[in-house]
Amino acid sequence: MKKNLFILFLIFLIPNKAFALIEVDITRGNLNPLPLAVSPLSIDDNSKKSFENILKKENIGSEISIIVENNLRTSGLFNPLNKDAFLQAPDIANLKPRFEDWNLIKAQALITGKVRYVDDKLRVEFRLWDVLAAKEMMALAFTTVPSNWRRVGHIISDKVYERLTGEKGYFDTRIIYVAEEGPKTQRKKRLAIMDQDGANNKFLTLGNELVLTPRFNPTSQMVTYLSYFKNLPRVYLLDIETGTQEVVGDFPGMTFAPRFSPDGKKIIMSFAKDGKSDIYTMDLENRLVEKITNHPSIDTSPSYSPNGKYIAFNSDRSGYQQIYIMRSDGSDVKRISFGNGIYGTPVWSPRGDLIAFTKLHKGKFYIGVMRTDGKGERLLTENYYQEAPSWSPNGRVLIFYRETKTNAKGEGFSAKLWSIDLTGYNERLVETQTDASDPSWSSLLSN
Amino acid sequence: MNRSIIISSVLHAALIYITAMSLPFLAKKPLDIPPIVSVELIQIAEKTNIPFAPKAKKIIEKAKEKEKKLVSEQAPPKKVKKTKTKTVVSVDKNEKIDTKAPEAIPLPEKTVKKIETKTENKQNPDKLDEDVKQVSEFEKKEFVDLDNIAKLIDKAKEDTAKVVKKDNDITQDQDKNIVTSGLTLSEEDALKAQIFGCWSIPLGLPYNEDLLVRIKLMLEPDGSVAKTEILDHARMNKPGQGFYKVLAESALRAVKLCQPLRVPTSGYERWKELQLNFDAREMLEG
Numbered sequence: 162m163k164k165n166l167f168i169l170f171l172i173f174l175i176p177n178k179a180f181a182l183i184e185v186d187i188t189r190g191n192l193n194p195l196p197l198a199v200s201p202l203s204i205d206d207n208s209k210k211s212f213e214n215i216l217k218k219e220n221i222g223s224e225i226s227i228i229v230e231n232n233l234r235t236s237g238l239f240n241p242l243n244k245d246a247f248l249q250a251p252d253i254a255n256l257k258p259r260f261e262d263w264n265l266i267k268a269q270a271l272i273t274g275k276v277r278y279v280d281d282k283l284r285v286e287f288r289l290w291d292v293l294a295a296k297e298m299m300a301l302a303f304t305t306v307p308s309n310w311r312r313v314g315h316i317i318s319d320k321v322y323e324r325l326t327g328e329k330g331y332f333d334t335r336i337i338y339v340a341e342e343g344p345k346t347q348r349k350k351r352l353a354i355m356d357q358d359g360a361n362n363k364f365l366t367l368g369n370e371l372v373l374t375p376r377f378n379p380t381s382q383m384v385t386y387l388s389y390f391k392n393l394p395r396v397y398l399l400d401i402e403t404g405t406q407e408v409v410g411d412f413p414g415m416t417f418a419p420r421f422s423p424d425g426k427k428i429i430m431s432f433a434k435d436g437k438s439d440i441y442t443m444d445l446e447n448r449l450v451e452k453i454t455n456h457p458s459i460d461t462s463p464s465y466s467p468n469g470k471y472i473a474f475n476s477d478r479s480g481y482q483q484i485y486i487m488r489s490d491g492s493d494v495k496r497i498s499f500g501n502g503i504y505g506t507p508v509w510s511p512r513g514d515l516i517a518f519t520k521l522h523k524g525k526f527y528i529g530v531m532r533t534d535g536k537g538e539r540l541l542t543e544n545y546y547q548e549a550p551s552w553s554p555n556g557r558v559l560i561f562y563r564e565t566k567t568n569a570k571g572e573g574f575s576a577k578l579w580s581i582d583l584t585g586y587n588e589r590l591v592e593t594q595t596d597a598s599d600p601s602w603s604s605l606l607s608n
Numbered sequence: 609m610n611r612s613i614i615i616s617s618v619l620h621a622a623l624i625y626i627t628a629m630s631l632p633f634l635a636k637k638p639l640d641i642p643p644i645v646s647v648e649l650i651q652i653a654e655k656t657n658i659p660f661a662p663k664a665k666k667i668i669e670k671a672k673e674k675e676k677k678l679v680s681e682q683a684p685p686k687k688v689k690k691t692k693t694k695t696v697v698s699v700d701k702n703e704k705i706d707t708k709a710p711e712a713i714p715l716p717e718k719t720v721k722k723i724e725t726k727t728e729n730k731q732n733p734d735k736l737d738e739d740v741k742q743v744s745e746f747e748k749k750e751f752v753d754l755d756n757i758a759k760l761i762d763k764a765k766e767d768t769a770k771v772v773k774k775d776n777d778i779t780q781d782q783d784k785n786i787v788t789s790g791l792t793l794s795e796e797d798a799l800k801a802q803i804f805g806c807w808s809i810p811l812g813l814p815y816n817e818d819l820l821v822r823i824k825l826m827l828e829p830d831g832s833v834a835k836t837e838i839l840d841h842a843r844m845n846k847p848g849q850g851f852y853k854v855l856a857e858s859a860l861r862a863v864k865l866c867q868p869l870r871v872p873t874s875g876y877e878r879w880k881e882l883q884l885n886f887d888a889r890e891m892l893e894g
Contacts, residue, residue, distance in 0.1 A: 181790070182824070182881055182882070182883050183790035183791055183878065183879055183881075183882050183883065184790070184883045184884075184885060185791070185796055185799055185800060185803075185882065185883070185884050185885070186800075186885045186887060187800060187803050187804065187807060187859075187862075187884055187885060187886045187887065188887045188890045188891070189800075189804045189807075189890070189891060190803075190804055190806075190807030190808060190809040190858075190862070190886075190888070190891060191804070191805060191807065191808055191809070192808075192809060192811060192891070193808055194808075195808050195810075237811075238810070238811050238812065269808070269861055269865070286652060291857070291861070293860075293861050293864040293865060294860065294861070294864065300651065300652045301649045301650065301651060301652060302649070302650045302652045303647050303648060303649045303650060305645055305647050306645055309645050309647075312645075312647070316647060316649070320649070322812075325810065325854065326810050326811070326812030326813075326854060327810065327812060327813065327850040327851035327852075327853065327854035327855075328812045328814075328850070328851070512814075514814070555812075557812060582811075584811060607646065607647045
């Protein structure tokens with residue numbers, strides 16, 4: 162009897178296991194950029210002629226697609242395929258892609274679209290297709306002035322990036338920086354602004370005064386920066402849309418590193434006086450100044466968390482310069498950097514999860530990121546001299562500047578802007594007309 | 609009188625000069641930056657049931673007819689299957705083709721059947737069947753003897769360990785192992801290695817989120833994917849879970865790109881349904 166029961170038990174047990182769904186864990190994949198095809202935007206002959214007259218560009222459809230292609234390539238996440246391999250012409254692909262053709266060239270996503278000249282304006286329609294699933298992922302249209310055509314490319318790139326990565330893009334943005342010219346001892350420094358891809362470069366100041374640390378307001382096209390006047394640094398505000406500039410206020414002693422609060426209503430900075438330096442905020446509406454830290458050490462480089470509740474800064478209160486965080490009222494100060502070396506210029510990511518910093522260790526400069534509790538420190542890039550990281554508005558990419566070593570004669574010095582993404586693999590030189598330093602990334606121009 | 613006027617005007621001039629110099633931005637030109645034009649994006653997805661352009665339709669039809677001719681001339685068994693799926697994708701255009709095609713299609717199917725029966729014979733030679741029978745008879749005897757169960761379990765463990773090393777020899781022990789635990793290590797590894805290569809992990813995903821997507825597959829005997837199902841489908845459209853949709857789509861792309869999957873040559877019943885757990889955490893955190 163017992164034996165029979167046991168056999169019965171085994172019979173029940175075995176089939177149960179046999180029909181269980183087999184599970185396979187896929188924990189690895191490749192980090193290769195996604196292959197995608199950017200078909201030139203189709204354009205009819207009349208529109209082509211109209212745009213040619215206005216913009217002096219032969220085919221605005223392919224010009225825009227080149228911008229999209231370049232943006233996506235520099236992100237390091239996508240691999241736009243060579244247009245020579247495309248089997249389908251833009252005007253046909255725009256209507257309904259023949260997915261087999263795009264599959265053949267190994268494209269996993271496809272961007273198509275068309276541009277038209279309607280009532281003195283430029284109208285764009287664009288679509289993103291999943292080639293493998295043979296379906297449309299996104300279809301959007303907008304109208305703008307023809308002179309805005311570069312931004313059309315950036316907006317398309319942003320939307321595609323957002324749909325394929327799940328987070329906002331950073332292409333329709335600008336970068337403000339200090340343009341440098343002349344020998345190292347006698348540098349002419351001007352404030353300059355350009356599109357994120359280096360186009361539309363403009364100088365904003367004449368170079369009579371030294372300018373330093375321009376920083377964008379995260380909510381508008383306003384910039385704060387330092388400029389020396391009578392050998393004293395003063396904090397200025399510059400409204401890029403109207404071109405108006407103003408001095409924020411005269412402060413006793415030296416002011417450093419002004420930066421906006423996340424709501425754009427305050428400026429946080431440090432004042433140095435009597436050999437010590439503390440952090441202050443200034444309300445831009447009523448110009449009231451509030452002291453945040455009060456310590457006999459040097460506290461500087463403050464940066465707000467995106468929710469405005471915390472401030473990261475650096476201080477030498479432990480003997481060496483390290484990164485600290487505190488509540489926005491100055492309470493609850495905590496040291497978060499404990500690695501070897503000196504840490505500086507903490508910048509809180511707009512996403513809130515990471516703090517970027519510059520680190521000096523054994524004569525080398527590193528740009529790195531750590532979590533807000535100081536754990537998970539990752540050094541992204543190492544060089545002779547580099548500093549001042551600034552986040553892209555989506556918190557994926559850092560832009561910073563790097564100086565090269567001069568030779569014995571004092572030649573060969575250069576300062577250039579570089580960008581690197583969080584993986585640390587995608588490091589790129591950002592082309593500028595002159596030498597450049599102290600970059601700051603704007604928020605998205607269109608949301 | 610004159611002297612005081614001169615002194616006064618000089619002083620005034622000096623004052624104006626000093627003021628002009630000390631107002632650093634007085635002399636500057638206004639900024640020459642193009643204004644930021646606001647842009648409003650409109651969803652046009654609902655309007656996009658786009659018909660084929662007359663020009664495109666002609667070209668596509670020509671291409672399809674060419675393909676069809678080629679297929680009916682050569683008629684290799686596998687290609688017939690492929691064209692079948694193609695006709696499903698573009699139903700509207702292939703009405704003509706479908707009416708022509710049936711003459712050519714049934715023939716290769718017969719050959720397919722023949723080939724299949726042949727391969728079955730090859731895979732299961734008579735000798736192996738005998739072995740299987742012998743082993744199972746031996747086991748039946750052993751199972752009845754309850755005193756030897758402990759020994760048997762130990763033996764089974766040893767045998768399965770051996771089976772992992774020997775990939776080619778199919779024994780009853782290995783078969784049992786497959787039935788109880790799904791795929792063998794080597795089979796699982798082959799499948800994993802294949803999908804690792806196909807899966808492009810979206811790099812923009814947040815680090816601190818649950819980055820696990822479970823996908824259920826219904827497979828054909830040749831390893832091609834008949835149906836996919838995202839198991840946490842509800843999560844796709846939740847607010848704040850945009851990254852999950854991106855991850856799920858990348859996993860689906862990987863499966864489509866990889867097919868036919870490297871599935872074991874036998875035992876279709878046990879792996880015709882397969883669950884793949886795509887987990888990006890290790891890659892993104894490491």
